[in-house]
Amino acid sequence: MSNSIKTLAIDGLWKNNPAIIQLLGLCPLLAVSNSLINALGLGLATLFVLVCSNSLIAITGRWVPDYLRLPIFVLFIASLVTIVQMLLAAYRFNLYESLGIFLALITTNCVILGRAEAYAAKNPLRFAIADGLLQGTGFLLVLVILGGLRELIGQGSLLHNAQDLFGPIAHNWGIYFNSDQSGFLLALLPPGAFILLGCLIALRNYLDLRKKSPAQLRSSS
Amino acid sequence: MFKVYLSALPALVLFTLWQGLPFLLHLAIASISGLAFEAIVLKLRNKPVLPALQDGSVLLTAMLLVVCMPASMPWWLSIIGMFFAVVIAKQLFGGLGHNIFNPAMVGYAVLLISFPQYLTQWQVADAVTSATPLDLRQMGEYTASITWQPFQAILWINIAWALGGIFLIWQKLIDWRIPVSMLLAVVISSLLLQFFAANSLPLFWQLGFGATIVGAFYIATDPVTASTTHTGRWIYGSLIGVLMISIRQFSAYPDGLAFAIILANLCVPLIDNITSKR
Numbered sequence: 245m246s247n248s249i250k251t252l253a254i255d256g257l258w259k260n261n262p263a264i265i266q267l268l269g270l271c272p273l274l275a276v277s278n279s280l281i282n283a284l285g286l287g288l289a290t291l292f293v294l295v296c297s298n299s300l301i302a303i304t305g306r307w308v309p310d311y312l313r314l315p316i317f318v319l320f321i322a323s324l325v326t327i328v329q330m331l332l333a334a335y336r337f338n339l340y341e342s343l344g345i346f347l348a349l350i351t352t353n354c355v356i357l358g359r360a361e362a363y364a365a366k367n368p369l370r371f372a373i374a375d376g377l378l379q380g381t382g383f384l385l386v387l388v389i390l391g392g393l394r395e396l397i398g399q400g401s402l403l404h405n406a407q408d409l410f411g412p413i414a415h416n417w418g419i420y421f422n423s424d425q426s427g428f429l430l431a432l433l434p435p436g437a438f439i440l441l442g443c444l445i446a447l448r449n450y451l452d453l454r455k456k457s458p459a460q461l462r463s464s465s
Numbered sequence: 466m467f468k469v470y471l472s473a474l475p476a477l478v479l480f481t482l483w484q485g486l487p488f489l490l491h492l493a494i495a496s497i498s499g500l501a502f503e504a505i506v507l508k509l510r511n512k513p514v515l516p517a518l519q520d521g522s523v524l525l526t527a528m529l530l531v532v533c534m535p536a537s538m539p540w541w542l543s544i545i546g547m548f549f550a551v552v553i554a555k556q557l558f559g560g561l562g563h564n565i566f567n568p569a570m571v572g573y574a575v576l577l578i579s580f581p582q583y584l585t586q587w588q589v590a591d592a593v594t595s596a597t598p599l600d601l602r603q604m605g606e607y608t609a610s611i612t613w614q615p616f617q618a619i620l621w622i623n624i625a626w627a628l629g630g631i632f633l634i635w636q637k638l639i640d641w642r643i644p645v646s647m648l649l650a651v652v653i654s655s656l657l658l659q660f661f662a663a664n665s666l667p668l669f670w671q672l673g674f675g676a677t678i679v680g681a682f683y684i685a686t687d688p689v690t691a692s693t694t695h696t697g698r699w700i701y702g703s704l705i706g707v708l709m710i711s712i713r714q715f716s717a718y719p720d721g722l723a724f725a726i727i728l729a730n731l732c733v734p735l736i737d738n739i740t741s742k743r
Contacts, residue, residue: 428545430578
């Protein structure tokens with residue numbers, strides 16, 4: 245594994261994206277992506293936890309005995325999640341309500357434990373922070389694209405309830421394409437999330453395939 | 466395939482008389498958009514286009530989708546339904562012969578979940594829309610005093626479907642086991658419900674309304690998605706019947722045929738595996 249920020253960026257954002265390549269953390273990805281603001285809120289919370297847990301684990305990793313590493317990592321992650329949860333409950337109560345159980349479930353998000361195990365425990369602090377930042381951003385991007393698409397198709401709006409995340413200043417940020425907020429309801433329901441995620445994965449594979457030479461494309465299809 | 470259309474013709478004519486010209490318009494839109502989707506996806510998959518368009522399976526899907534929906538719905542609904550039927554349910558799973566789920570029912574289920582407001586109002590007489598008895602039960606407005614007179618068109622259409630289905634069985638185009646087991650299951654489970662559950666519909670309504678008859682003869686018998694063994698077909702048909710009546714009785718949806726068929730389709734690999742002789 246090369247330790248340059250550039251490879252980390254390519255890995256986290258595209259080549260080894262946690263959401264559409266590793267397919268980790270699908271439960272929150274599918275469950276709270278029903279609106280752009282929910283997706284952005286959960287994505288940012290996950291990003292924050294991932295960066296903090298990666299740095300904590302990079303600092304303490306060498307003192308943690310191998311057989312105890314899982315419980316200790318989970319404890320770190322759980323305390324960070326508790327901090328995020330309390331902050332949200334204090335300052336963004338509506339968002340806290342609409343994310344519900346999935347905020348607490350960030351603890352069990354495999355992206356975070358996966359990065360702790362696979363990268364942070366074995367690498368120096370600054371690279372662990374960069375890795376957390378980039379993997380978290382990769383996850384956040386997919387979450388936001390999925391949330392935006394589902395909100396747009398499902399109820400014909402974008403940034404509905406933006407004040408839940410950005411505060412009172414964002415009261416009129418919402419963009420509404422139809423007046424009664426009715427749309428293709430399936431996109432808001434779980435099957436719609438699965439279908440759209442499948443489409444995103446297919447699109448990414450298609451873009452990857454197109455970069456290969458035509459001969460390779462023919463042999464692989 | 467020609468004989469299948471021939472057998473459906475009386476029911477389609479009655480449907481047109483009942484619902485008027487918009488029904489034919491929906492049928493045309495659904496057929497053309499379905500063929501277009503099929504052609505586009507086959508082209509993308511580098512597969513021959515013409516043979517697949519000529520086998521008539523898309524047209525059958527379009528017909529089965531449109532007869533499930535009231536003609537008063539907006540015209541673009543059938544395009545969305547056909548997109549999900551042909552692209553998602555059929556071609557993404559590998560095309561005709563590889564699809565796990567019945568395409569027409571997937572399209573219908575998507576529309577029913579997404580646009581319930583358009584799919585529950587049927588035009589019963591000139592310029593009068595009403596919910597069918599199945600919908601009325603769902604809204605808690607069903608009473609024993611409701612007679613079948615306002616809905617007699619539905620009855621006639623279902624009789625036409627049944628006659629068409631019997632013709633298909635006589636021509637050995639469909640297996641008699643599936644419709645017989647499904648209708649038996651419908652009769653038994655609705656009689657049981659009548660004895661033991663409050664607010665249940667009499668047997669006559671369960672058989673004569675909703676998609677019971679067309680489902681038993683035309684939709685459940687789809688050779689691709691139905692079970693392939695003799696015993697398996699008995700199980701498959703009864704499963705659809707019981708599930709459909711249960712969904713009508715206990716869920717928030719007036720008719721359960723689409724969901725029952727999709728759920729039974731899911732069980733088909735298991736049923737086939739258990740009942741096939743090794």
